[in-house]
Amino acid sequence: MAPDVPDLVDRARQGQPRAVARLISLVEGASPQLRDVMAALAPHSGHAYVVGLTGPPGVGKSTSTSALVTAYRKRGKRVGVLAVDPSSPFSGGALLGDRIRMGEHASDPGVYIRSMATRGHLGGLSWAAPQAVRVLDAAGCDVVLVETVGVGQSEVDIASQADTSVVLLAPGAGDGIQAAKAGILEIGDVFVVNKADRDGADATVRELNHMLGLGEAREPGDWRPSIVKTVAARAEGVDEVVEALEKHHAWMAEHGVLDRRRSGRAAREVEAIAVTALRERIGDLREDRRLGALGERIAAGTLDPYTAADQLVAELTGQG
Amino acid sequence: MAPDVPDLVDRARQGQPRAVARLISLVEGASPQLRDVMAALAPHSGHAYVVGLTGPPGVGKSTSTSALVTAYRKRGKRVGVLAVDPSSPFSGGALLGDRIRMGEHASDPGVYIRSMATRGHLGGLSWAAPQAVRVLDAAGCDVVLVETVGVGQSEVDIASQADTSVVLLAPGAGDGIQAAKAGILEIGDVFVVNKADRDGADATVRELNHMLGLGEAREPGDWRPSIVKTVAARAEGVDEVVEALEKHHAWMAEHGVLDRRRSGRAAREVEAIAVTALRERIGDLREDRRLGALGERIAAGTLDPYTAADQLVAELTGQG
Numbered sequence: 001m002a003p004d005v006p007d008l009v010d011r012a013r014q015g016q017p018r019a020v021a022r023l024i025s026l027v028e029g030a031s032p033q034l035r036d037v038m039a040a041l042a043p044h045s046g047h048a049y050v051v052g053l054t055g056p057p058g059v060g061k062s063t064s065t066s067a068l069v070t071a072y073r074k075r076g077k078r079v080g081v082l083a084v085d086p087s088s089p090f091s092g093g094a095l096l097g098d099r100i101r102m103g104e105h106a107s108d109p110g111v112y113i114r115s116m117a118t119r120g121h122l123g124g125l126s127w128a129a130p131q132a133v134r135v136l137d138a139a140g141c142d143v144v145l146v147e148t149v150g151v152g153q154s155e156v157d158i159a160s161q162a163d164t165s166v167v168l169l170a171p172g173a174g175d176g177i178q179a180a181k182a183g184i185l186e187i188g189d190v191f192v193v194n195k196a197d198r199d200g201a202d203a204t205v206r207e208l209n210h211m212l213g214l215g216e217a218r219e220p221g222d223w224r225p226s227i228v229k230t231v232a233a234r235a236e237g238v239d240e241v242v243e244a245l246e247k248h249h250a251w252m253a254e255h256g257v258l259d260r261r262r263s264g265r266a267a268r269e270v271e272a273i274a275v276t277a278l279r280e281r282i283g284d285l286r287e288d289r290r291l292g293a294l295g296e297r298i299a300a301g302t303l304d305p306y307t308a309a310d311q312l313v314a315e316l317t318g319q320g
Numbered sequence: 321m322a323p324d325v326p327d328l329v330d331r332a333r334q335g336q337p338r339a340v341a342r343l344i345s346l347v348e349g350a351s352p353q354l355r356d357v358m359a360a361l362a363p364h365s366g367h368a369y370v371v372g373l374t375g376p377p378g379v380g381k382s383t384s385t386s387a388l389v390t391a392y393r394k395r396g397k398r399v400g401v402l403a404v405d406p407s408s409p410f411s412g413g414a415l416l417g418d419r420i421r422m423g424e425h426a427s428d429p430g431v432y433i434r435s436m437a438t439r440g441h442l443g444g445l446s447w448a449a450p451q452a453v454r455v456l457d458a459a460g461c462d463v464v465l466v467e468t469v470g471v472g473q474s475e476v477d478i479a480s481q482a483d484t485s486v487v488l489l490a491p492g493a494g495d496g497i498q499a500a501k502a503g504i505l506e507i508g509d510v511f512v513v514n515k516a517d518r519d520g521a522d523a524t525v526r527e528l529n530h531m532l533g534l535g536e537a538r539e540p541g542d543w544r545p546s547i548v549k550t551v552a553a554r555a556e557g558v559d560e561v562v563e564a565l566e567k568h569h570a571w572m573a574e575h576g577v578l579d580r581r582r583s584g585r586a587a588r589e590v591e592a593i594a595v596t597a598l599r600e601r602i603g604d605l606r607e608d609r610r611l612g613a614l615g616e617r618i619a620a621g622t623l624d625p626y627t628a629a630d631q632l633v634a635e636l637t638g639q640g
Contacts, residue, residue, distance in 0.1 A: 042624035113550040131625070226355065253454060259619065266625060267615030273629035273635070276597045295587030304362035305451070306355040308591035316594070 005036040005067055012139045013044060013129070015078075017112060020139045024114050027131040038131065041138040046262070048080070048137035049249055052162030053147045056189075059168045061196040064241075065147045069105050071238045072143050080136030080144040083115040084129055090126040128218065130161055130269050161265045163258060164248045166190045169208070171200035185211060188225055190244045196229035205229065223251055281316050290315065325356040332459045335398075340432050340459045347451040358451065364458035366582070369569055370480030372425055373467045374507075379488045380514040384552040384561075385467045389425050391558045392463050400456030400464040403435040404449055432456055447544045450481055450589050474606070483578060484568045485511045486561070489528070491520035505531060508545055510564045516549035516557065525549065530531060543571055601636050610635065 003022065011019035017119075024160070026037050053061055065081060070078045106109040114136075116128060129146065136144045146162055167188035193204050205227055208214075212225055226244035230237035252258040294312065297303035323342065331339035346357050371388075373381055385401060393401045425431040436452060449466065456464045466482055487508035511532070513524050525547055528534075532545055546564035550557030572578040614632065617623035 004406045035624075038624040038626045041620050043617070044617060046400065046621045054389065259616075262619035263615040265615070266618035266628075269613045269625045269633055270614050270618065271611060273625055274632045275599060277629060277633050278636075279595060287345045290593060294590050295585070296579075297582040297583035298362070298586035299366060299592065301363050301366045304355075304358040305589045305593055308586075308590040309597060310593045312590055313597050316598075319506040 005040050006034055008038070009040040009044070010252065012135065014139060015109065018111070019201060020112050020135060021114070023135045023139075024116075024132045026136060028116055028128050034131075038134070041134050044138035045134045046137065046303065047281045048133070048141045048144045049164075049245075050133055050137075050144045050146065051164045051245060053145060053168060054165070055150065055168030055192075056170075059170045060232050061147050061149070061168055064168055064192065064230065064238075065145050065192055066105065066144060067230075067232045067235050067238045068241065069111055069212045070235065071242050073105075073108065073110060075242070077142040078110045079112075080133075080138055080139070080141035081111070081113045081147065082129065082132050082136065082144065083113070084149070101257065112139065112141065130265065161268070163261055164189045164245055166192055166245070168192045168194055169196045169204060171198045171204045188212075189223060189248050190241065191225055191227045192237075192241055193229045193231050197231050201229055221255060223248065223257075278316075323353060324384045325353055325360050329357070329360040329364070329458065332455065335460060337428065337429070337432060341434070342456060343455045344434050344436075345450045345460075345538070348448050349457060354451075358454070361454050361458040362513055366452045366457065368453070368457035368461045369565075370453055370457075370464045370466060370481075370483045371565060372485045373465060373488060374485070375488030375512075376490075379490045380552050381467050381488055384488055384512065384514055384550065384558075385465050386425065387550075387552040387555050387558045388561065389431055390555065391423075391562045393428065393430060395562070397462040398430045399432075400453075400459070401431070401433045401448065402452050402456065402464065403433070403467045403468065430458065432461065444566075450585065456639035459628060483572065483581055484565055485564070486510045486512055488512045488514055489517045489524060491518045491524045508532075509543060509568050510561065511547045512534055512557075512561055513547065513549045514552050517551045521549055541575060543568065544578075598636075 003026065007108055008019050008023055010028075012023055023041075025031075025035060026033050031037075053068075055061055063084070065083070068079060069079050105113060114132065116132060133146060134142050167185070167190075169191065171193060191208055193201055193208070197202070208227055212227075214224060215226075226247065228237055228240045228244050230241060232238065249258070252261070260286045291312065294303065294308040297307055298305055307315075323346065325346075328343055332343055343357060343361075345351075346353050351357075364631075373385055375381055375390075382403070385403070389399050389401060425433060433453065434456075436448060453464050454468060472606050485507045487505070487510075489511065491513060511528055513521055513528070515521070528547055532547075534547075535546060546567065548557055548564050549562045550561060552558065569578070572581070611632065614623065614628040618625055618628055
């Protein structure tokens with residue numbers, strides 16, 4: 001049965017977890033109602049502060065996310081968590097893992113936790129994650145934490161679509177930082193050295209300071225990335241992370257960066273949807289005789305592939 | 321200076337190697353003259369028999385290619401060789417290697433040898449290789465051998481775009497066949513077990529026979545893949561490979577498969593060019609205010625991303 005989208009959105013906005021879950025499923029499944037969902041959500045989004053958390057495996061991302069949820073809940077904030085595991089073909093698997101780690105929040109009505117496994121999805125991560133964030137936003141979350149597993153380009157993309165990007169590292173993680181150089185150092189607004197009770201935490205902070213060029217002069221008004229040491233499993237340093245996030249949020253608001261990031265994020269989302277729509281139009285042609293007919297003419301030497309592509313694009317776009 | 325495309329095509333058709341090389345460079349570099357080149361070549365292509373050679377590393381692909389060149393030259397055929405090494409960022413490197421291995425043909429005016437390193441190229445291998453084949457075709461090659469390095473999806477794509485696909489294996493290559501299962505068994509029209517003077521050649525042939533289900537009944541008119549043993553370095557079995565190729569060519573012509581493969585190949589080429597053209601139109605918008613303006617409205621909650629994408633597609637396609 002097709003869902004009653006306006007009713008779902010109403011119930012999600014009233015804070016009903018099942019309605020939120022259903023909406024995210026509609027988004028994730030690229031259901032035919034996706035357009036209706038997005039249209040219904042649009043007037044209610046733009047409120048949440050979106051924080052991306054990324055870093056190498058084993059650094060304690062889920063533990064840190066869970067500790068941040070606790071810290072924000074103490075401050076009376078409603079929190080959404082979106083855990084994106086692109087490598088898992090089974091969202092159930094990721095969901096179970098997160099449920100266990102986030103178990104303490106499972107019965108808290110002010111917390112929504114959702115895992116997504118989006119590899120192979122139409123348009124990839126860039127497609128579904130921002131829209132799930134939009135659902136959590138419209139459902140009244142003050143903060144949405146987007147946790148990505150791994151350090152691949154997709155994870156960087158997700159994290160860079162947040163208002164604030166948190167990069168997590170662990171001590172003795174010379175390797176971790178090296179891996180992280182592959183792009184996540186550039187996107188970090190706040191750096192967290194977790195497991196800071198282990199040897200080498202200060203060395204890692206120094207190394208980060210050096211790699212980020214924090215000793216160097218900056219333009220006035222430039223954001224100077226924060227580095228915070230935590231032991232997330234004991235909630236140590238987590239308040240300092242929240243403070244660093246609030247400082248970054250305030251700095252962004254003051255310098256017009258928040259609006260710019262959000263507009264840019266929305267623009268990329270539109271671009272991804274538009275590219276997919278155009279690709280689908282072309283894909284439809286495979287079933288069609290037109291593409292085959294062009295192929296036959298090229299094979300016969302009476303048409304060249306560029307002219308054929310021009311004709312195809314013109315037909316697709318109604319300019320033919 | 322912009323090249324005189326009709327003049328280049330004329331000179332290539334007269335068999336001038338430098339003109340052929342220049343045209344392939346224009347194709348490979350996705351030069352602004354690409355469209356002109358393709359339009360000028362179209363009436364002169366469709367003559368060459370295109371043979372793809374693929375297989376795991378170390379199987380003797382270049383040696384086999386070189387031996388096939390010799391065999392075809394003995395038969396008075398003009399031969400083009402396109403060696404595609406997608407993993408090499410330096411086409412010069414690949415070129416040098418092939419030049420050495422193909423050294424005996426370097427002074428033969430009836431042979432064109434060209435290496436391409438196309439990773440990261442606009443649209444990837446599917447873009448440049450078929451067009452380089454078209455150049456060699458128009459330049460009067462009777463046979464074009466497309467040798468791909470590695471067994472990745474791109475190599476399979478290239479090989480499957482040939483008229484006939486040759487899959488090379490070596491004895492004791494249980495591993496090789498396993499690797500090959502990743503897709504190249506399905507595309508092979510002719511299988512060559514090279515280095516057949518080594519132990520295990522017959523076992524590899526038996527294994528191939530089994531994996532290909534050659535003992536099973538087939539529909540009348542179905543192609544039964546050939547398996548040929550060679551020692552390419554001593555030119556042993558190479559005439560049998562040519563015979564197998566000729567047999568496959570005749571079978572394709574008789575059953576209408578040749579036309580169908582060529583039309584299908586051309587259709588995929590058109591599709592790739594059209595997708596790239598549409599993507600470029602969208603990419604152009606990044607420089608433009610329109611995409612940014614849509615992003616701002618979405619961030620403000622006054623527009624949803626799907627409606628925005630619809631507007632964008634409509635503007636792009638002149639339906640707005």
